[in-house]
Amino acid sequence: MQVTEKSSEGLKRAFAVVLPAADIAARRQARLAEIGKDLRLPGFRPGKVPPKIVAQRYGQAVMGEVLERSLDDAARRIVTDRGLKPAVQPKVEIVNWSDGADLEFNLDVELLPEITIPDLAAIEVEKLTATPSEEEIAKRLEEIAKRHRNSEPVEETRPAVAGDLLVVDFTGRIDGRAFRGGSATDMEIEVGGAGFVPGFTGGLVGLAPGETREVTVSFPEAYPAEDLAGKTAVFEVTAKALRRALPPSIDDALATKHGFADLNAMREAIKGAIQREYDQLSRLRLKRALLDKLAEQARFPTPEAMVEAEFGAIWQRIEQDMKAGQLDEADRGKDEATLKAEYRGIAERRVRLGLLLSEIGRANNLTVSQEELKRAIIAEAQRYPGQERKVLEYYQQNPQAIERFRAPLFEEKVIDYVLALAKVSEKAVGPEDLMRDPEAAEA
CATH class of the missing domain: 3.10.50.40 (Chitinase A; domain 3)
Structure with a gap:
């Protein structure tokens, strides 16, 4: 195999490759011989069909298979021998080939960038916290009572x-x-x-x-x-x-109706539910602040193909929202060129952060265990009361579907790892401040 590097620009590499005709022919003969070993045709004993007849019947199909495998094997060897780390599947383009001739093709590879992990201990983020007020608890109680009045x-x-x-x-x-x-x-x-x-x-x-x-x-x-x-x-x-x-009654009878010992127990349960909502929102705000900090320090080029793929997924959703008249308020009135530029920037940020988080996880041996995946599946099943068994059976019968949980679990694990190293200060705020969109507040 002859390999010539045509260009090296940024993360992109381009190679011209020539596979000798003799190698292609040898692969073809080997595959035909393999087929002939077990071939059964009328008038011939099993495995005794003459090679010429095997070639007449299966030669064209085998050649297509051989070419595909030869291209894949060659691309894999080039990547491995040169220690390349492709960001996406390398692109192969046949330049010249005819039966009995050398196979010439181009191989384009876009690489993952070299990523330097920033000093995680030097990152400073603020965690906003809130606690339920008596007014909020009373309001929730009143809403429940009103629904069941x-x-x-x-x-x-x-x-x-x-x-x-x-x-x-x-x-x-x-x-x-x-x-x-x-x-x-x-x-x-x-x-x-x-x-x-x-x-x-x-x-x-x-x-x-x-x-x-x-x-x-x-x-x-x-x-x-x-x-x-x-x-x-x-x-x-x-x-x-x-x-x-009738006026809603907020008393022990209401609490008993909802499975609580008395009204005080119901109030404590409501308080705990509101606190969990606030804690979840606090976590989201903290994660967003941390990702902003990491994005500021993620100074490496992003693979164009990865950005395009991410942008394509985002833009497909935007087009669907446009057709349904459900475009976000902030996006209404903007022309398509402006929207595309903004969402391409979002796609690039997502790719860059994804690469950085992946590198942090890899460098620190962070992985998602089978037990963690199992807990995620159980949590997913609990979202469908009465259908839990069906959900669990679906994932048991479709193991590949479980992989959809791995990426978010891994991301949260990396976020927890970084937060454990970073300097996190806490600030108590009211629920309104916790719920306020940071970007809206800045505007």
Whole structure:
């Protein structure tokens, strides 16, 4: 094999390679002989088919197989012999080949950069912390009580007013046709309340039991169901009963109803749930601050192919959001060129940080154990109450699917390792400050 380095620019290497015709022919003969050992054809004993007939029948298919394997083997040898570390699969392009001639091809390789790990102990980050207030706990309790409050019939005969509970049947139609999910019977709806298509509950004001009314609404452009987004629907609503919501009771009975010993136990459980939410948000903020610090010190070139692949995945999602009218508020009004430039920058940052985190993990022998993967799968199954067994069986039957957990687990492990070395100070803030977008705050 003759290998000539054509160019070396940045992370890119280009080689011109020539594989001798004799090597190709030898591989082809060896493969045909291998096939002939077990070949069965009418008129011949097993394994005794003449080589000429084997070549006539399988020569073309074998040649394609031999060429592919020869190219792969040659590319692997070049990479190994020169100690190269490809960032992505090397690109092979056949330049010249004909039966009986040398195989000439070009090999383009983009390498991983040399990465210097920064002084992790010198990194300084601030961890924001928050604790639930009595007002927040009381608000959560009130929300739970309101969702489970009782109601009573309205004895007087009168139209519904905002805040009443109206029991209705309704059917929604678009262009005269009923649509999936647009009908219900005996549904209790808070007149003027939230949770429905804008304008629907408000259109029930003044409707009395026994009456039927048409309520016209327009689904928002960003409505989750794409077949309904932006369309106008007419709902035929029949009122069947009028009820009055009773004031929510926040007492031991409410706590017992939800499986707690008393109201104090329920309050402590709510406090713990809110604290876990705050701790999770605190972790996200801390991780973001740490990644910003690492990005500042990650001064190495990024493989163009990796950036393009990352950008392609991001841009595909952006295009989908554009079509669905769900583009982020910050992106609306920007032209395509501006958006592409911004998201290409995001793609480059992700690739650079990914390479740095990978190198930190490799240099410090950080790995994801089978036990950690198992715990991640169990946690995933618990997200689907009642279907846990099916989820677990899916991953047992599809071991390759488990790999989707490895990368995020590895990243979190590296983040924990860096945080253990870095200088982390804590700052107590209110929940509002913890939830505020840092970029929005700076703006």
